[in-house]
Amino acid sequence: MADDGELPAEVVVPETTKRQRSTAPEAASTPLASAMAAHMESVILIEVTAVSPNFIQPWKMHGQRQSSGSGFIISGRRIITNHHVVKDAIDVRLRKHGVARRWRGKVVVSAHDVDLAIVTVHEEEDDTFWDGVTPAEWGVDLPTLQSSVHVVGFPMGGSTICVTQGVVSRIDCKNYRVGYTAAHNPGRILVIQIDAAINPGNSGGPAFAPDGRVVGIAFQTLGGDGIGYIIPVLVLRNFLDSLDQNGNVYRGLPELPFKGFELRNQSLRRYLQVPEGTTGVVIRNVAPAIAALLQEDDVITRIDDKVVGDDFTVELRQSELLAADYLVTCKRWGESTRFSILRAGEPREFSAVLAPLPHHMPRASGFDCVPTYAILGGLVFVPLCCPMFDYKEHKHVSQQLYNLVSHSMTSTFCADAALSTGPIVLINILADSLNYGYNGRPWRVLESLNGRKITNMDQLCETYIANSKEFHRFSFSQEGDKIVLDAQKCREISSTLMRTHAISSIASKNLAHHFAGREAEAEAKAA
Secondary structure, three states, X not given: OOOXXXXXXXXXXXXXXXXXXXXXXXXXXXXXXXXXXXXXXXXXXXXXXXXXXXXXXXXXXXXXXXXXXXXXXXXXXXXXXXXXXXXXXXXEEEEEOOOOOOEXXXXXXXXXXXXXXEEEEOOOOOHHHHOOOOOOOEOOOOOOOOOEEEEEEOOOOOOOOEEEEEEEEEEEXXXXXXXXXXXXXXXXXXXEEEOOOOOOOOOOOEEEOOOOOEEEEEEEEOOOOOOXXXXXXXXXXXXXXXXXXXXXXXXXXXXXXXXXXXXXXXXXXXXXXXXXXXXXXXXXXXXXXXXXXXXOOOEEEEEOOEEOOOOOEEEEEOOEEEEOOHHHHOOOOOOEEEEEEEEOOEEEEEEEEOOOOXXXXXXXXXXXXXXXXXXXXXXXXXXXXXXXXXXXXXXXXXXXXXXXXOHHHHHXXXXXXXXXXXOEEEEEEOOOXXXXXXXXXXXXXXXXXXXXXXXXXXHHHHHHHHOOOOEEEEEEOOOOOEEEEEHHHHHXXXXXXXXXXXXXXXXXXXOHHHHOOHHHHHHHHHO
16 A cells, blocks of 8 residues: 555556547448447436535535436336446436437436446436337356457547447456455456446446447446456346345345465465365455354365365366456355365365345445534544545545554454444544644544443444533543543533534434434523
8 A cells, every 4th residue: 555545556446537449430231330230329328416425524515516427228217337427416317329308317226336326217207218229238248358349438528429449358356446445345346358448438338249239337447548347247137136136225245254365385285184186275264144154274175166276266267267256246146155165174065145244334325324423522523434535635534544444454354233333533623722732633543432432423422421420531542542521611612613613513413313402502501
């Protein structure tokens, strides 16, 4: 990790601009042109107005912004696109290829971990949007290397549809989340690397095979020219199947329930009694959900019918190796996974239906977290969550937040879903004579309040309100640090602080019930 908070150079950054290489239209009589023309009508321009919550100043929203992306029509009068295209949308407009009119749209469901979303026409619009369009058809789950692809969409640089041509360069397995919080995503997922140009605005658009069938959705590009990524059909099908099985509610990806270590050292192999010629990975950490079946020092030798290599790769096709993660993360919802293991040299097998796992802190705005805060004596407390790391304009903030995420949060599994609220962090101190002398000490993890260990925001508010003693004692995990404040004065300054900083409430809506009536009471006493 770079010291200044920058992302590593090799990290995939969504929608980095690069040279656009449009292919010239082929003669209408060619099979390729006919196949493309038949499905071009399914490609949609998506114009979005969005307002994002501010997790650093959680009583505010970020400014309104406009952006655009692509999508395409699939069965069931649905449009599929990327999650990041419609994230935090407050207004969505849809334009068909070759039609000037915009129809109002709405986001039906969005999945942050696979960067996919479903959009449809708003119920207040007429049905003419669907006239004359044919839903796109799915192609093969995974195309072969060097097979031709055409990326279609509405990228920057023009207002009409654009087609770029390339080939499949690589089938890989990658984490779809980038940046500081990548370790909190479910794991590595199948991805197709292509050399067709993908630019801002292409996101969510289809990649067609020469027969006119969809083989993926454009969603990311590497910083250099000629490296773009599309989400393969296998992932798209699983996403749609999950919605069908769960009443159009997205439940998340199955996750690897263990952390492994490469089995290359000969001493380690002898210690674990691994026979000569057997490959696999040794288990170092197991999620509580599967602890009855798997334990530390087990050696996983097969997943389903795939032999696991010492570097945790499996054979996808002849001479193509992939990270074994995809055998779990690309499972259909409710589908079982079979494991073959060695335990003290003895072979065993078991099967399990894997699911999303609880994490040490919330991962996505609107999915498992909303901006939450409480201001106590001018001390601003929030639960640590992944969206706090997304503010690239505050690099120093990202670095300080990253430093708060201990090694244990990414190397161990969360034991209880109820604990997936993130550590409670002091992120700011609103200056007042009461807290003078503490102003330079934010960005600390709260350990306890008034002697009680604090694990969530509700507990923090309850403990603060229940205190009948003269002082509040805030203890932090860093070097036994403490802040002590006069309890009565904390109550008296609340209203003044709110007015001074133009903050409407001492706490976010989901915590306001703890303070109901107390602000007005404190203000009356102060007067």
